[in-house]
Structures are given as structure tokens and as C-alpha cells.
Amino acid sequence: MAERFEIVEKALGKMLEEKKYAALRDILLVMNPSDIAALFSDLEEQRLPLLFRLLPKELAAESFVEMEPDAQEVLIRSFSDNELKEIVDELYVDDAADLVEEMPANVVKRILKQADPEMRRSINQILRYPEYSAGSIMTTEYVSLRPKMTVEEAILRIRRQGVDKETIYTCYVTAPDRKLLGLVSVKDLLLATDDETLIEDIMLTNLIYVNTQTDQEEVAKMLSKYNFLALPVVDGEERMVGIVTFDDAMDVIEEETTEDIELMGGMLPSEKTYLKSTAFDLFKNRIPWLMLLMVSSTFTGLIITSFEGALAAQVALTAFIPMLMGTGGNSGSQSSVTVIRALSLDELRFADIWRVIWKELRTSVLCGVALALVCFVKIWLIDRMLMGNEDITLMVNAVVCLALAVTVVIAKIVGGVLPLAAKALGADPAVMASPFITTIVDAVSLLVYFLFAKALLGV
Amino acid sequence: MAERFEIVEKALGKMLEEKKYAALRDILLVMNPSDIAALFSDLEEQRLPLLFRLLPKELAAESFVEMEPDAQEVLIRSFSDNELKEIVDELYVDDAADLVEEMPANVVKRILKQADPEMRRSINQILRYPEYSAGSIMTTEYVSLRPKMTVEEAILRIRRQGVDKETIYTCYVTAPDRKLLGLVSVKDLLLATDDETLIEDIMLTNLIYVNTQTDQEEVAKMLSKYNFLALPVVDGEERMVGIVTFDDAMDVIEEETTEDIELMGGMLPSEKTYLKSTAFDLFKNRIPWLMLLMVSSTFTGLIITSFEGALAAQVALTAFIPMLMGTGGNSGSQSSVTVIRALSLDELRFADIWRVIWKELRTSVLCGVALALVCFVKIWLIDRMLMGNEDITLMVNAVVCLALAVTVVIAKIVGGVLPLAAKALGADPAVMASPFITTIVDAVSLLVYFLFAKALLGV
Numbered sequence: 001m002a003e004r005f006e007i008v009e010k011a012l013g014k015m016l017e018e019k020k021y022a023a024l025r026d027i028l029l030v031m032n033p034s035d036i037a038a039l040f041s042d043l044e045e046q047r048l049p050l051l052f053r054l055l056p057k058e059l060a061a062e063s064f065v066e067m068e069p070d071a072q073e074v075l076i077r078s079f080s081d082n083e084l085k086e087i088v089d090e091l092y093v094d095d096a097a098d099l100v101e102e103m104p105a106n107v108v109k110r111i112l113k114q115a116d117p118e119m120r121r122s123i124n125q126i127l128r129y130p131e132y133s134a135g136s137i138m139t140t141e142y143v144s145l146r147p148k149m150t151v152e153e154a155i156l157r158i159r160r161q162g163v164d165k166e167t168i169y170t171c172y173v174t175a176p177d178r179k180l181l182g183l184v185s186v187k188d189l190l191l192a193t194d195d196e197t198l199i200e201d202i203m204l205t206n207l208i209y210v211n212t213q214t215d216q217e218e219v220a221k222m223l224s225k226y227n228f229l230a231l232p233v234v235d236g237e238e239r240m241v242g243i244v245t246f247d248d249a250m251d252v253i254e255e256e257t258t259e260d261i262e263l264m265g266g267m268l269p270s271e272k273t274y275l276k277s278t279a280f281d282l283f284k285n286r287i288p289w290l291m292l293l294m295v296s297s298t299f300t301g302l303i304i305t306s307f308e309g310a311l312a313a314q315v316a317l318t319a320f321i322p323m324l325m326g327t328g329g330n331s332g333s334q335s336s337v338t339v340i341r342a343l344s345l346d347e348l349r350f351a352d353i354w355r356v357i358w359k360e361l362r363t364s365v366l367c368g369v370a371l372a373l374v375c376f377v378k379i380w381l382i383d384r385m386l387m388g389n390e391d392i393t394l395m396v397n398a399v400v401c402l403a404l405a406v407t408v409v410i411a412k413i414v415g416g417v418l419p420l421a422a423k424a425l426g427a428d429p430a431v432m433a434s435p436f437i438t439t440i441v442d443a444v445s446l447l448v449y450f451l452f453a454k455a456l457l458g459v
Numbered sequence: 460m461a462e463r464f465e466i467v468e469k470a471l472g473k474m475l476e477e478k479k480y481a482a483l484r485d486i487l488l489v490m491n492p493s494d495i496a497a498l499f500s501d502l503e504e505q506r507l508p509l510l511f512r513l514l515p516k517e518l519a520a521e522s523f524v525e526m527e528p529d530a531q532e533v534l535i536r537s538f539s540d541n542e543l544k545e546i547v548d549e550l551y552v553d554d555a556a557d558l559v560e561e562m563p564a565n566v567v568k569r570i571l572k573q574a575d576p577e578m579r580r581s582i583n584q585i586l587r588y589p590e591y592s593a594g595s596i597m598t599t600e601y602v603s604l605r606p607k608m609t610v611e612e613a614i615l616r617i618r619r620q621g622v623d624k625e626t627i628y629t630c631y632v633t634a635p636d637r638k639l640l641g642l643v644s645v646k647d648l649l650l651a652t653d654d655e656t657l658i659e660d661i662m663l664t665n666l667i668y669v670n671t672q673t674d675q676e677e678v679a680k681m682l683s684k685y686n687f688l689a690l691p692v693v694d695g696e697e698r699m700v701g702i703v704t705f706d707d708a709m710d711v712i713e714e715e716t717t718e719d720i721e722l723m724g725g726m727l728p729s730e731k732t733y734l735k736s737t738a739f740d741l742f743k744n745r746i747p748w749l750m751l752l753m754v755s756s757t758f759t760g761l762i763i764t765s766f767e768g769a770l771a772a773q774v775a776l777t778a779f780i781p782m783l784m785g786t787g788g789n790s791g792s793q794s795s796v797t798v799i800r801a802l803s804l805d806e807l808r809f810a811d812i813w814r815v816i817w818k819e820l821r822t823s824v825l826c827g828v829a830l831a832l833v834c835f836v837k838i839w840l841i842d843r844m845l846m847g848n849e850d851i852t853l854m855v856n857a858v859v860c861l862a863l864a865v866t867v868v869i870a871k872i873v874g875g876v877l878p879l880a881a882k883a884l885g886a887d888p889a890v891m892a893s894p895f896i897t898t899i900v901d902a903v904s905l906l907v908y909f910l911f912a913k914a915l916l917g918v
Contacts, residue, residue, distance in 0.1 A: 030665045034684050159649050168646050169628050186645060187627050190618050206489045224713070225493050227706035229688070246705055247686035253709070254683070257716050258800055261723075265796030265893070266789050274801040275814065279821035286793050287826055290867075293789055294830055295837060300781035305848060308774055315767055318777055322759035322901050325781060329788075330725050330752055330894045334745050337724030341717055342733040355734065362738035367746055371753055378754060389764060408749075434724070434893050435789045442781050 009039060016047060025054045033059065037066030049078035061090030068276070069102040076107050085114040092166050093119060094139035094248070097126040125241075134219045135212030137252065138233045138242035143171040147181055147200035151192045154199055158186065167245055170230050173203045178239040180209060180232055209234050212241060216252045221346065223249035260344055263428060264337065266293070266435030293439050300442045307450040310459040316391035317453060319383075320400045321446070323375075325438075328407040328445040331367060333434035335360055335415030340429045343419060350424045356416045364412035368405035376401045399452045406452075407445040414440060468498060475506060484513040492518065496525035508537035520549030527735070528561040535566050544573040551625050552578060553598035553707070556585040584700075593678045594671030596711065597692045597701035602630040606640055606659035610651045613658055617645065626704055629689050632662045637698040639668060639691055668693050671700060676715045680805065682708035719803055722887060723796065725752070725894030752898050759901050766909040769918035775850035776912060778842075779859045780905070782834075784897075787866040787904040790826060792893035794819055794874030799888045802878060809883045815875045823871035827864035835860045858911045865911075866904040873899060 008027075015024050028036060028051075036055070040048060040063070052075055055063060064072065064087055076084060088096065088111060096115065100108050100123055112120055122140045129135025143165050145154050154171065162168040171189075173182040182203030192202060209232040210219050223231050223246050230243040259269040266289040270277060277285075304311070304321075311318050339356060342348040348356070376397055384392045415437050419429035453459055467486075474483050487495060487510075495514070499507060499522070511519060511534055523531065523546055535543060547555065547570060555574065559567050559582055571579055581599045588594025602624050604613050613630065621627040630648075632641040641662030651661060668691040669678050682690050682705050689702040718728040725748040729736060736744075763770070763780075770777050798815060801807040807815070835856055843851045874896050878888035912918055 032665065032667060032685060034686075155649070162646060162650050168649070186649075187621060190614070190627070190645075191621055206491070208491060224706075224709045226491060227493075227709075246709075247683075250683045250686075250705075250709065250712070253712065254804070258804070261720065261796060261800050264720075264723075265793050267793050267797070273804075273806045274797055274818075275806060275811065277818075279818055279825060282797075282818065282822040283825040283829075286790075286822065287829055290786060290789055290793075290826060290830060291833060294782060294786045294834060294863075297782035297785050298837070298841060300785075301778040301842065302846070304778040304781070305775075305846075308777075311777060312771070312774065315771065316764075318767075318770060319760040319763040321780060322763070322784060322905070323753060323756035325784070326756050326759075326897060326901060327749060327753045329897065330749055331745075333893065334724050334726050334749075337720060338726070338733055338741075341720050345713070345717070345732075347732045347734060352734065359733075359736075359738055359741065363741040363745065366738060366742040367749060370742075370746055371749060374750060375753060378757070382757060383760065387761070387764075404753075434792065438785060438788065442785060446781070 009042065012039065016051065021054060024051070028055055029059070033062035034066050036063040037068075037071075041068045041071050043071075045074050048074050057086055058090060061087050065091065065095045070276075072099065073103060073107060076103070076110065081110070081114060084110060088114045088119070089116070092139050093122045093141055094126065094137065094166070097123045097136075100127065129212055132216045133212060134210045134214040134216060134231075134233045134244055135241070137216050137219070137248050138212075138244045139166050140242045141165045142230070142232075142240075142243045143168050144240070145171050145173045145184065145199050147173055147175075147198070147203070149199045150195060151189050151197045151199070151202070152195040154184070155189055158189075167230050167243070170228070170243075172232055172240055172243070173199055174240050178241075180207060180234055180238065180240040181205070183207065183232070207232070210244070211236070217256045219244050220249040220252040220256070224253065256344075260340070260428075260430045263430035264340065264433035266290070266433070289435055293435055296439055297442065300446055303443060303446045303450070307446075307453075310450060310453050310457075313459040314391070314396060314453065314457055316389065316396050317399075317449075320379075321449070324400070324404060324407060324445045324449055325442045327371060327404060328411045328441040329434070329438035331364065331408045332411035332415035332437040332441045335364075335412045336419055336433050336437050339416050339419045340433060343423055343429045348420070350420055353417065353420050356420060357413060360412045360416040361409070364409040367412070368408035371408060372401040372405040375404055395456055399449070399456050402456075403445070403449040403452045406448050407441070410444050410448070411437070411441045414444070468501065471498065475510065480513060483510070487514055488518070492521035493525050495522040496527075496530075500527045500530050502530075504533050507533050516545055517549060520546050524550065524554045529735075531558065532562060532566060535562070535569065540569070540573060543569060547573045547578070548575070551598050552581045552600055553585065553596065553625070556582045556595075559586065588671055591675045592671060593669045593673040593675060593690075593692045593703055594700070596675050596678070596707050597671075597703045598625050599701045600624050601689070601691075601702045602627050603699070604630050604632045604643065604658050606632050606634075606657070606662070608658045609654060610648050610656045610658070610661070611654040613643070614648055617648075626689050626702070629687070629702075631691055631699055631702070632658055633699050637700075639666060639693055639697065639699040640664070642666065642691070666691070669703070670694070675711045678703050679708040679711040679715070683712065715803075719799070719887075719889045722889035723799065723892035725749070725892070748894055752894055755898055756901065759905055762902060762905045762909065766905075766912075769909060769912050769916075772918040773850070773855060773912065773916055775848065775852075775855050776858075776908075779838075780908070783859070783863060783866060783904045783908055784901045786830060786863060787870045787900040788893070788897035790823065790867045791870035791874035791896040791900045794823075794871045795878055795892050795896050798875050798878045799892060802882055802888045807879070809879055812876065812879050815879060816872060819871045819875040820868070823868040826871070827867035830867060831860040831864040834863055854915055858908070858915050861915075862904065862908040862911045865907050866900070869903050869907070870896070870900045873903070 048071060100111060126136060141164055143158055143161060158168050169186045171184050172180060173184060175181055182205045184199055184203045188202055208226060212233055212235055219231060230245045232240055233242045233244060235241050262269045268285040268288060270285050272281060379397050383389050418432040422429045422432045507530060559570060585595060600623055602617055602620060617627050628645045630643050631639060632643060634640055641664045643658055643662045647661055667685060671692055671694055678690060689704045691699055692701045692703060694700050721728045727744040727747060729744050731740060838851060838856045842848050877891040881888045881891045
């Protein structure tokens with residue numbers, strides 16, 4: 001796919017240079033809006049308006065929605081008021097609201113001026129909901145039916161109203177006060193054997209819905225879990241105000257996963273893609289955790305300083321510090337990453353903490369013993385016999401391997417428990433991933449190491 | 460949500476104990492199949508068949524599909540042949556194929572015996588495709604239309620055939636030899652102004668489809684990118700053989716993300732959820748990378764050993780080893796995690812490697828300089844003045860901070876480049892995450908540290 005796309009990109013660039021506009025238009029006409037948007041995002045800015053004007057109205061609007069905000073801004077600035085109005089009229093309300101959120105104030109003013117009054121009201125309504133809530137990602141355009149309609153009347157209503165609705169396949173049955181009573185799918189309507197059947201007799205009343213304040217991640221998870229095309233959104237009085245569709249849910253899941261992964265990697269989540277981020281953006285997202293962890297490693301320094309005597313007496317001990325800390329850190333991050341992912345898929349709850357501890361305890365004993373045995377043999381064969389390091393006595397080897405096994409056990413239990421604790425305290429468990437765990441485990445592994453050294457080597 | 464669910468769970472458990480079956484049935488009737496499945500998966504095995512038999516046929520089948528394989532197996536073993544046939548008849552072909560793949564051989568035999576011949580043929584067809592291919596996750600049940608049908612005839616055909624199809628909302632127009640000619644949505648059919656319009660006049664011919672061999676991750680990304688309800692799957696001769704629906708795509712994305720996260724955490728990907736995995740399962744997935752990284756840290760040990768003299772001459776140097784390695788590791792994993800995520804979202808290609816290097820270079824210089832400055836002040840104020848460690852001279856401090864800055868720059872560039880290199884070599888970039896990067900950066904940071912110490916301190 002990617003390669004094919006690059007070939008198209010090159011061909012179009014060439015045609016644009018040679019001003020073969022008619023041929024260009026023919027190619028664009030058979031392309032999908034998402035692909036047109038991706039193509040346009042790679043273009044030089046001054047070419048964008050020219051190429052965009054080749055598109056017919058509907059395709060133009062559909063492609064516009066899929067574009068990156070900076071390309072959208074370039075285009076809007078090049079539009080006449082009339083051109084802008086044509087695009088805005090074609091937008092679904094939730095897309096228009098997204099656009100208004102992304103654009104600078106003077107562009108927003110122009111957009112709202114061109115929107116018809118009802119659209120303007122809906123946009124403002126959506127923008128009033130808190131960021132990342134169901135209200136802020138919903139669309140207010142859905143098909144609503146009344147319980148006393150017949151199947152035939154319902155289908156007629158869909159045919160009359162459907163053009164402007166984001167999905168027509170799930171229709172919502174509401175009372176005159178907009179209270180949500182039930183839902184009926186177009187499949188049910190089409191497969192109904194009798195056109196005179198009343199909607200209230202075939203509608204599903206076992207409803208699953210969310211509130212305008214529900215977190216968008218929760219909404220996305222519900223859509224994914226129940227395999228729905230759309231989920232109704234109600235206000236505080238249980239009146240229907242909009243729907244969230246599955247495609248928005250897929251975008252939310254992608255965003256939230258990226259955020260989790262960024263947090264796990266010890267960064268602040270970013271709004272921009274990697275290539276769109278400047279070096280300074282990346283710096284701002286990365287430096288806080290680096291700084292915090294760097295400063296907190298003062299503790300590991302202190303531990304080493306306070307055992308300076310032991311290290312001087314047994315110089316061989318220093319060589320194994322990186323291995324101990326590294327293996328401890330990896331063991332801990334394995335557990336924390338696993339638990340974080342299970343939490344974000346709702347496979348784990350805080351109440352499972354004892355099961356997690358018990359599972360990590362057994363796993364870590366298995367890992368610790370296996371690692372210690374291999375480490376013992378490796379040190380003896382490679383470091384002692386092959387490299388001929390006579391400082392490494394049997395006792396030194398035993399200290400290293402015992403410390404390794406104990407560190408792995410502690411690291412895995414800490415790694416498993418911390419994300420659960422974060423969740424219970426209302427923090428994002430993803431923050432408790434490798435960088436954080438590593439810093440704790442570094443200190444723990446050194447302490448364990450020196451305590452064993454003191455006890456067994458008497459240093 | 461989760462809390463509400465636990466309350467329902469407790470109430471149902473109690474009613475089951477008190478044998479209030481009629482009331483139980485009433486509650487189950489208003490529940491969603493996904494919730495029933497989740498509930499049943501938590502039940503004791505011997506209660507499962509009893510409770511399952513309370514469900515009406517269709518709800519029973521829908522709930523069955525959503526259950527975990529072990530619960531499904533318990534149920535199938537408790538079914539009579541007749542009961543099994545009733546469930547199998549209600550399944551969609553792709554769900555039936557999944558079931559056959561999960562169950563042990565003797566259960567599979569019983570399932571295939573109860574499936575009607577056409578279903579059996581379809582299941583076998585799907586199972587022949589490679590694992591993780593479009594063919595293996597598609598369903599063969601879709602609505603097909605002919606180009607010369609009128610809108611009215613098409614709607615009639617949907618009403619007649621639709622019951623057994625997983626989605627009716629996108630219909631595929633095929634030639635008699637099953638070549639895919641176009642597609643038409645139910646929305647287009649319903650909104651067509653004239654019932655006599657021919658399908659070929661309104662169908663979309665600008666088709667996006669995949670091959671049976673296409674990787675499931677690619678399929679899921681396309682569905683997500685284009686916001687389609689379903690994607691047609693064709694065979695080597697471009698004949699239509701099935702569709703993949705958006706809900707399957709959401710499951711695939713979830714699976715593939717979990718796999719990426721597991722690889723990034725230094726584990727082999729697992730098929731089971733955390734709570735379903737035994738300690739030995741977890742051990743098997745975690746020990747290979749731990750072992751590999753532990754053994755490869757022999758290098759860091761060798762570096763330290765070969766600079767033993769320098770460490771003995773300047774004992775203060777040892778105390779900063781964990782801070783240097785830790786900060787280097789964190790810097791590198793920030794970059795690698797960012798690049799890995801951008802690669803898996805198709806935001807980056809190998810051709811962008813120079814842009815990545817340039818961006819990481821500037822970011823890392825910013826981070827390196829900031830960290831070095833803060834570190835210098837911190838060491839002077841805390842380690843030297845507050846702790847009174849007289850071994851830390853200005854020169855030692857300079858060595859530590861210079862090594863820190865250089866390590867951060869190298870770590871970030873290595874972290875950014877390695878995932879791209881893995882991708883170019885056809886390996887999974889996610890393998891190049893923190894644990895791997897950390898091991899490389901550990902060695903690099905020590906080398907840089909000791910080289911600066913040699914040059915500036917003359918040790």
C-alpha cells in the first residue's frame with residue numbers, strides 16, 4: 001500500500017508541475033477522501049488551494065475533513081466567503097466542532113459567520129462540554145423516530161431526513177420531551193414482515209447509553225465491547241442529545257493508546273504527530289521525566305557512596321552493578337507494562353491486587369532462580385575462567401547471583417503493584433511504567449547487593 | 460460501569476443459589492450478550508450449563524460467541540447434539556471458524572458434524588487461509604447484488620436474504636463469475652429518488668479491497684483509515700470471497716496493540732489475558748529477553764573491569780554510574796517508543812530516517828544541555844556541599860556532566876534509528892524498545908564516561 005501510494009504521489013506532483021489539470025482532476029475523482037487528504041498534506045502550501053479547487057463540492061468537503069489542521073488553515077485562508085460556506089454546509093456537526101477547536105480565533109470567526117444558525121448553535125453546544133467527554137465528540141445529527149410510527153412511516157422519514165445524518169442505520173425512538181425510549185436498526189425495519197407494525201413493538205428498550213460527561217475512552221471501550229455502530233448520548237435529564245459513532249471511537253482508541261504508550265515511555269503525551277513536532281515540542285514533552293529521574297538517582301549515588309568501603313575491599317563487585325540494575329529494571333518493567341495494559345483493557349481491577357501479587361511472586365521466583373543459575377555459570381566460565389579475573393571468588397559469585405534473584409522478585413512485585421496503586425489513587429497507571437520502576441529498582445537492587453556483600457563477604 | 464457490574468454479579472449469584480430461575484431469566488433477558496458472556500465467564504463451571512439453558516435461542520447464541528474459549532468448551536461438552544446444532548446454526552461463519560480454531564479436536568469433530576454442509580464448507584475455506592490473514596478473519600456471508608437490478612429489486616433481495624448476513628448496510632455488486640464490480644450502501648438505496656434506477660448507475664466503482672492474503676493488521680488499519688463498515692476480500696483472480704467488518708477490525712487493533720506493548724516491555728506476545736495466564740506462561744514469555752539482556756551485560760562488566768584503575772584512583776566516579784546509565788536508558792527509550800508508535804500508525808517510513816536523525820539530534824542537544832546544567836548544580840549543592848563529599852572536585856563534576864550530555868545525544872539517536880532499521884530489515888520495530896536500547900546505552904554511557912575521565916582527570 002505505502003509503496004503504491006508513493007508512486008501516485010510522484011505522478012501527481014509531475015502532472016501538477018506540467019499543469020495537466022484535467023487529467024489531475026480525473027485521477028482525484030476516483031480517489032478516496034482519506035487518500036486525497038494524505039496527498040494534500042504532503043503538498044507545498046501554495047499548491048494546495050489550486051489543487052483543492054479541482055475537486056467537486058462533496059468530495060472536496062469529505063477530503064477537507066480528513067486533512068491535518070495546518071493544511072485546513074491554509075485552505076480556509078485561501079477561500080472566499082462563498083467557498084467557505086459551501087464547505088461548512090457539507091460538514092457534519094462534530095467535524096465542524098473539531099475544526100473550530102483547532103483553528104486560530106480569526107479563522108473561527110469566519111467559519112461561524114458562514115455556518116447557518118442551527119449549525120452554529122450545535123457547534124457551540126458541543127464546544128461547551130468538557131474536553132475528552134462524550135459531549136465533546138458526539139454529533140447532534142441522528143435519525144429520531146416516534147413510538148407510534150409504523151415501519152413504513154419510519155422508512156419514509158429516514159428517506160426524507162437521512163441525507164444530513166452521519167448514520168441512518170441506528171434510529172433512536174424518543175418521546176416528545178426528547179427522552180430516549182428505544183432504538184431500532186434499519187435492518188429491523190427492512191426485515192419487518194409487516195409495514196404496518198408499530199415502532200414501539202419492534203424497538204429495543206434494553207438500552208445502553210452514555211452521559212454527555214462520560215469520558216471519551218469509556219465511550220470508545222463500550223462501542224468496541226458491544227460492537228455497536230453508534231452509542232446514544234443523553235443529558236442530565238436523560239434527554240437524548242447526540243450520538244457517538246464507531247469511527248470516532250476508533251480514533252479515540254488510537255489517541256488514547258498513543259497517550260498510554262507515551263506515558264509508559266516516560267514522556268508527556270503530545271497532540272502532534274512525530275514529524276509535525278518541532279525539536280522544542282519534543283524537548284518539552286521529554287525533559288520533565290528525565291529531569292525528575294536524574295535528580296532522584298541521587299539516592300543510588302548515596303547508596304554507592306555509603307558502601308564505598310565495601311567496593312574498595314572487593315573491586316570485582318563494581319563490575320556487576322550494571323547487570324544487576326539492568327536485569328532488575330527489565331524484570332520490573334515487564335510486570336508493570338503487563339499490568340498497565342490489562343488495566344486499560346479492563347481485564348484487571350484493584351480488587352485483584354492479591355492475585356497479581358501471588359502471580360508475580362511465583363513468576364518472579366521462576367525467573368529469579370533461572371537467571372541466577374545461568375548467571376552463576378556465566379560468571380564462572382566467562383568472567384573467571386575465560387577472562388581470568390581472580391578477584392571473582394566463589395563467594396563473590398554467590399553474592400551477585402543471590403542479589404540478582406532477590407532483586408528480580410522485588411522488582412516484579414513492585415512492577416505489578418504500583419500501576420494498581422496508581423489506579424486506586426485516581427492517577428494514570430501508565431505513569432508507573434519502566435522509567436519510574438527502573439529508578440526505584442535501581443536503588444533496591446544496590447541495597448540488596450550491598451547487604452548480601454556485607455553478610456557473606458564481611459566487607 | 461465496573462462497580463455496577465459487580466453488584467449485578469453478586470445479585471445473580473445469590474438468586475442462583477436460591478434457585479430463583481424465573482427471576483434470573485427475566486434479568487438475563489434485558490442484558491446485553493457481551494455482559495452475559497462476561498458474567499458467565501466468572502461463574503463456577505458446573506453452574507454454567509444450567510444458567511445458559513435459561514436463555515432464549517438467539518440470545519444464547521449471541522452470548523455464546525462473546526464467551527472465553529474455556530467457558531465455550533464447558534458448554535459444548537454439556538450440550539446434547541440437538542442443542543449444539545441450534546447454537547451452530549445461529550453462528551456467523553467467521554465466529555464458527557474462530558470457535559473451531561480454539562477447541563480441542565474431539566469438540567471440533569462434534570461441531571462440524573452438527574454444521575450444515577454449506578457452513579462446513581465455508582468454515583473449512585476460512586481455516587485454510589494463513590493465520591492473521593484477511594481470509595482467516597473474514598466472513599463469507601454478505602449481500603451481493605447484480606448490476607442490472609433496480610433499486611427496488613435490490614431492497615427486496617436484502618429483505619429476503621438479510622437475516623443471515625453479518626452486515627446488510629454495504630452490499631457488493633458482483634458479476635456472474637463473482638468478480639467484484641462495485642458497492643452500494645443501504646443508505647444510497649433508501650435515499651435513491653427513483654425505485655427503477657439501476658444498481659450499476661448508483662454503485663461506487665472506486666473500490667478499496669484487500670486480498671485473502673493481506674495481513675490482518677493492514678486490513679484493520681484500512682477500515683480505521685477509511686471509516687468503512689466493511690472491507691471486501693477478493694481472491695487471486697479478483698473474485699469476491701468475503702468481507703471483514705469494522706468490529707473485527709477493532710478486535711484486531713486491540714490485539715496488535717497489546718502485542719506491540721508486550722514486545723516493547725521485553726516480552727514475547729501472549730495469547731491469553733493476564734489473569735488467565737499461569738505463572739509458568741508468564742515465565743516462558745518473560746525469561747528469553749531477561750536471559751539475553753543479562754548475558755549481554757557481560758560487556759558492561761568488561762568495560763568497568765578494564766577501567767578498574769581509574770575507578771580506584773577516583774572513587775567518587777562510581778557513585779554516578781547508575782545516574783548516567785539510567786538517564787541514558789530513559790532518553791533512548793523515549794525516542795524509540797515514539798518512533799515505534801509512529802511506525803505502527805504509518806506516520807513514518809524508512810525514507811524519513813534523516814529527518815528522524817536531525818530531529819533527535821536537536822532534541823537531544825536541548826535535553827542533554829539542560830540535564831547537564833541541572834546535574835552540575837545538583838552535584839555541587841547536594842553531593843559536595845550538603846553531603847560534604849570532598850572527593851567530588853570541579854573536574855569530576857565536569858566529567859560526569861559532559862558524559863551525561865554526550866550519552867543523552869547518542870542514546871536518543873540510537874533510540875530513533877534502531878526501530879527504523881528493524882523495520883527496513885523486516886523485523887518488528889517494537890522489539891527495539893527500552894530493554895534492548897537500555898543494554899546498548901548502558902555500554903555506551905560507560906565508555907563515554909571513562910573516556911572523559913581519562914582525558915580530563917588523567918586517571
